[in-house]
Amino acid sequence: MNLPITIIIAFWLSSCKQFEITRITELETTSVTLNNNQVVASGNIIDLAESGISDYGFCYGENNIPSIQDNKISLNACNKTGEFSAKLIGLNAFKTYKVRAYAISNNNIIYGQTLQLIVNPTSINVSTDSVNIISSKLINLKGSVSGIGGINV
Numbered sequence: 023m024n025l026p027i028t029i030i031i032a033f034w035l036s037s038c039k040q041f042e043i044t045r046i047t048e049l050e051t052t053s054v055t056l057n058n059n060q061v062v063a064s065g066n067i068i069d070l071a072e073s074g075i076s077d078y079g080f081c082y083g084e085n086n087i088p089s090i091q092d093n094k095i096s097l098n099a100c101n102k103t104g105e106f107s108a109k110l111i112g113l114n115a116f117k118t119y120k121v122r123a124y125a126i127s128n129n130n131i132i133y134g135q136t137l138q139l140i141v142n143p144t145s146i147n148v149s150t151d152s153v154n155i156i157s158s159k160l161i162n163l164k165g166s167v168s169g170i171g172g173i174n175v
Contacts, residue, residue: 047071047127049078051134052105054121056141064107065123065134067100074101078125080108087136088120100125113141 048068055062063080078100083092095108106123113119119141123134154162 047075047125047130047132049123049125049132049134051080051121051123051137054110054119054137054139056139061110061113061139061141062107063095063110063121063123063137064105066105067103067125070101070103071127073128075099075125075127078106078123080110080121081124081133082110082113082119082121084117084119086120088122089133090124090126090131094124115141117141 047070050066050068051063052066053064055064063082065080067075067078076099077096079095079097081088081090081092081094085092093110093112095110097106097108100106110119110121117140119139120136121139122136125132150163150165152164154164156162
């Protein structure tokens with residue numbers, strides 16, 4: 023009578039499957055700020071896959087869901103979790119941009135959530151170097167625009 027119970031228990035134990043837990047890379051886009059006419063994006067690497075990250079940074083553009091095929095700031099390889107940030111360059115004033123963090127791990131691209139930024143420069147300095155009156159209806163002004171950080175005017 024104990025033999026059938028032993029067979030059933032042995033069969034039950036041998037039918038259990040072993041599960042493998044695979045870690046994946048997880049990250050988030052934490053903020054995008056315009057301060058002193060410089061745009062800074064911040065993110066956080068929450069967890070790493072065993073293989074680490076071969077590239078990470080931020081991608082951004084005027085479309086709703088930016089990808090690494092759009093503008094990107096690459097921060098190269100990484101093997102630790104934690105916060106990171108980078109200055110975004112080449113942005114145009116008075117435009118709306120979408121920004122999100124990205125990481126590449128095991129040839130997979132992982133994106134953080136998309137955040138929106140409207141680029142409104144806080145201070146633009148315009149100076150006139152020379153004035154040349156050509157006619158009563160035409161004036162040639164030469165000058166410069168400064169104080170805009172990485173923002174194009």
